[in-house]
Amino acid sequence: MQLRDIGEDALIERLVALVPHDPSPWAGPGDDCAVIDDGHGALRLLKTDALVENVHFTPDAEPHRVGWKAVARVISDFAAMGGKPEHFLITLALPPTLPVAWVEEFYRGIGTCLRKFGGYLAGGETSSVPIGSAAVISIAATGKVERDEWVLRSTARAGDAILVTGKLGGSLAGKHLDFTPRAEQAQWLVKHFKPTAMMDLSDGLAKDLPRLAKASGLGFMLEKSAIPITPGCSLQQALGDGEDFELLITTRPESLAELMESWARHFPELGLTQIGTMTSAGEGGELSGGWDHFKTLGN
Amino acid sequence: MQLRDIGEDALIERLVALVPHDPSPWAGPGDDCAVIDDGHGALRLLKTDALVENVHFTPDAEPHRVGWKAVARVISDFAAMGGKPEHFLITLALPPTLPVAWVEEFYRGIGTCLRKFGGYLAGGETSSVPIGSAAVISIAATGKVERDEWVLRSTARAGDAILVTGKLGGSLAGKHLDFTPRAEQAQWLVKHFKPTAMMDLSDGLAKDLPRLAKASGLGFMLEKSAIPITPGCSLQQALGDGEDFELLITTRPESLAELMESWARHFPELGLTQIGTMTSAGEGGELSGGWDHFKTLGN
Structure with missing residues (x-):
């Protein structure tokens, strides 16, 4: 079996079992x-x-x-x-x-x-x-x-709203080389509207949202028509191009309206869009695609 | 100018000037x-x-x-x-x-x-x-x-004895893949006979001893006939092969005899050999050769 037959996530799971880990529950790969x-x-x-x-x-x-x-x-x-x-x-x-x-x-x-x-x-x-x-x-x-x-990707809760910053897709047109890390926004979020879970979108929503859901032991319902798409890009590109480096956020529904209103005042030039809802495991939809290092390049 | 024209050390000196450093005097490249x-x-x-x-x-x-x-x-x-x-x-x-x-x-x-x-x-x-x-x-x-x-490579003093552990040269015959890091010996040294300076030999004595001397603002007198050479290897290999991963140590001459005697009792199977003496800058000998990533491969 070659690397292109197994894919990145499955490879990492096999490898981390082979080496000593910190006994501290907060350390470790994943x-x-x-x-x-x-x-x-x-x-x-x-x-x-x-x-x-x-x-x-x-x-x-x-x-x-x-x-x-x-x-x-x-x-x-x-x-x-x-x-x-x-x-x-x-x-x-x-x-x-x-x-x-x-x-x-x-x-x-x-x-x-x-x-x-x-x-x-x-x-x-x-x-x-x-x-x-x-x-x-x-x-x-x-x-x-x-x-x-401190925010993990593994602590989303069923019923949470799923949000993304900015617009997705089309990174290869140049944005992947000069994107702005959402550091200022993330700091503001954790201080004022701490997300239940958060990660950055590096391999495309189609790969990263299932990762967040799996890490949290949940499913998700994605509203594809709500996804904010970079002008000139297709939905497929928004889902699968990768290297968006926008934030993928989950938040309790009861604080959503106040968050959206406050965000619009603080970051008027950067969108924050609800694109779906976290569900219990086994419920919700599915997504596939996105960037896999060994499979995408190896086939 | 290509990387093979400049060499590793000169490249690093040029690069570190281009980025922010920690203002703490203990941090930083080198x-x-x-x-x-x-x-x-x-x-x-x-x-x-x-x-x-x-x-x-x-x-x-x-x-x-x-x-x-x-x-x-x-x-x-x-x-x-x-x-x-x-x-x-x-x-x-x-x-x-x-x-x-x-x-x-x-x-x-x-x-x-x-x-x-x-x-x-x-x-x-x-x-x-x-x-x-x-x-x-x-x-x-x-x-x-x-x-x-804590021991640096930049704190040797003129008159210090220069020592190496083990034998040098011939790493490519296999030792480079299964060497034993001298972790136990280094811990013993810093607790009982703290060296004035120490580094590990990764690019060959001919490259690493001048680095230690330069970092310390000193020269060195190397006794080539004293260098412990791996059986079957030449002096040139001992100086230049690299990847010995032995310790290069400087120590005050007044504690040398006691160190050698105590070392022999604690580590009877690993040699510790004086190969020279640190001198003031401008005095002593010169050495060249050893492994340079860009020059060795690029020519």
Whole structure:
């Protein structure tokens, strides 16, 4: 059996059984980030992410936009748990023929994003890949989240409203390289209308909503006609393109009207749209599609 | 200018100037790991590392040995600062045609090493690389070090004895895949004979000793005839092969005799050898060679 036959989620389930885990119930694989409880102050977040040439960016993409994307993806994951970034480690596996100027512009993009959203470079590693191999950029970062602002993807409740920020679909037209992580909105949410569950949309609603539902032990009823779609895109693209980096939120129905009204005043330029309702497990609809690394590329 | 024209150390110097750093004087790029002071308890260590197919391992290497190596390298870095591993994040960028069994065996190797030396899997990320591209494995980890056991590479003093553990050279014959990180020895050293400076030998003595000297603002006098060489290897291999993962230690000359005597009782099967003396900057000898990622592969 090859990786393309199994898919990303099933692979991860098999692998995590093979290695020791932290006995702390808050740590471990499965959510947007790992959560570590040191026993004092805020909780610590750990996250790793990778960008691969010809998968996440093309060789002709402007390198400062690739650098922005590399760290913005991680900032988006921290935001989706209610947290903020702290220290970044940058690992580069690059062909020796790459221009030094490319790497410098890439780092400038990282710097621009870190200055805007917070976070420091703490270290890194550079390695070569054989000439002809794809460049691989791996970002590891630590973050923190206040104990009372921490949001998981596994804590939605039946009857919760399902919301998304912004518009979905069409990321490949350029947005995937210069999206704005919804860090400000996520911080506002956890302080004023703490969601019951939250994650960021990285692999497309069709993949990520079922993940949130499965993690919460629930089903979902999706109102496809309500999905906010990027102009020029189809519903299929909104469901499956991936790399939207919008927030997927569930919230108690009784606070929905006040949330929507307050959101519109605070973020008049960014939509917040109800697209469905969480149901008990086994009820609701189904969704398939979205981005699967090994299956999408391997077939 | 391409990466192969500039080399790894010069590249890193140019890049770190482009991004924000932690204002804390203990954090930041340059040593084996980044050191973070949370203000309470032990110091936190952060480290990232990468293994590239056809650079750090061949496609026919047994995957559980590759997994062992992937985390043992990081454990060796923590050990060299006097620290211990805590949480690991594993990032895999793999071709979709790779057998699932390969990845499972690789994770078993990680598990074996973590059970032996401590540390937990906290999370990870899998991505695909285009078919034909080299697989890239990136490991990020957090560790900790007690405040009074922390050792840098930049704090050697002129007149210090230079020591290495074990024997150098010949890693490619197999040792690079199943070396033992000198974690036990490093812990013993920082508790009983705290070195003035320490690092692990990853790119070969010819590259790493000048790095330690430069970081400390010193020179060095190397006694080449004293270097402990792996049987069957040449002096050139001992200096330049890299991936020895032995400890490079500096220590005050007045405690040397007692250290050597006590070491021999505690670690009778592992050599500890004086190979030279730290000098003031500008004095001493020179060394060149060793492994440079971009130059060695790119020419």
